[in-house]
Amino acid sequence: MKLKELAVLFTLAALFGSSFLFVRIASPAIGPFLTSQGRVTFGALGLLAIVLLFRKSVDFRLRWKQYFIIGALNSAIPFTLVSLAAIHLNASLLAIINAMVPFFTAIAVWAWLKEKLVFAKGLGIVLGLIGVVITVGWSPVEPSLEVFLASLCSLLSTVSYAFGGVYAKKTFRNCSPLAVTTGQLVGATLLLIPITLVGFPEQTLNITPAVLPAVLGVALFSTALGYLLYYYLIEHVGPTKTVTVTFLIPPFGMIWGAIFLDEQITPGMIAGLLIILGSLALITGIGKKRSRE
Template identity: 40%
Template structure:
């Protein structure tokens, strides 16, 4: 039996843990698929295909489940959400992965909670505690370890690519605060569809001017399908199911697991080296996330049992 609990919620069941692992594996896999596809298709075309195919997949699922899509009443809000939570950060990560490995890109993406806390503090005057500040400092140290070292030329290229990943995390932070202020009461399925549709519309004029001149290989095409259908559409379904079953706080633990899976997939399929520097940077960033999001694992009450 699995008996685990996060302060402020109910016990997590074995099924929920499995769903969490699947979601983490899917989102970790997105960095693998982008690393494979971005050099062949270009970041703009790749992300246009990602959000368009994801939107189509989610709309088909909505039709099958007889979910009535309602997104037109918040057109401009969905455009902003689609830009800040999909179109811009997805594209920035794809640009980063023209040079960065999948594992390193996944680890840098774990800075999202840190930037979300900073954005919330600046935008909504959310309380910025000493614990959050400590988490931010640790995050900066972790990033410094990950991107430091190497020759000056290598370091310059690495820093430039890493900056794209960090900028993507900033946009995720902006999107998180924006959605909490403007999408209260909105159904998660509508938010997922609205975000992907809006992102697709925003990227169309840019992607049409960046079409590749060579037909991509089967590996690239399968990577695009995996990225759009599994790592985006299906992953969102798991994400919403977890929020419904265990709540948003427990679902935040996915932040700890995504970079781990990113490193695993990069090592297995792309033979990326797992260096001491990478491991140390990952550990420090995960501690940073723990400080920022205030997740504390506690023993469940004696009355809480898991079948």
């Protein structure tokens, strides 16, 4: 990766890492379905405003099926699963489990795009997973059935993200990040409307002063702006290297959780993160000269 692309990667990690903080605040208060709906709807409205203001082109008529598919894989399904998990898991643990994305992406790329899984990249993925196991194993969250099911929801979201990244690379060649992100969030908004109506929480909503800023934050910054940078990287460095951002998300997720939610950061979590950061160098090839064709 070039220095510019690495800067984008770390900015994206900070934005995606903040999403777990925002969701952790909103989901227990207004429910997972309304949280996901607000996330994609406000994100789509923000991007549509940019499209109209700068007169950009988003071809909904020709690509509407593709936008629905990418909207489901990269937004509707994983956002809902993460919002469900956020009821029982803290922001730090949500961010850590999200680091499983590269593992499933490598499998999807190998099976779908026939990309070779070189030794260094495979070793980096294994090393990253070891770091995740160490971090989760020393988590301060008390084990229970609810925590197990929440962890499973969070894990399933990474599978959806993985196939979404590969589908984006395969389908949206030569498309601007703005067009893909806008189409994705519009598609996800329409897909989630009936689910939100059916799953709308029956209990009284606990709308605190922090809820609306959390929903707007996850929609405009973590999602709309985040995916603009995400698809920029997909186009320039490919899906496998792009999803290594998930190895950087846990540090940011833990930092945001510690600052704003007083979540505990244990020595085991720090040790696991050091291993994860080491794996990032292997997968992205940092420090190696670009091979000549």
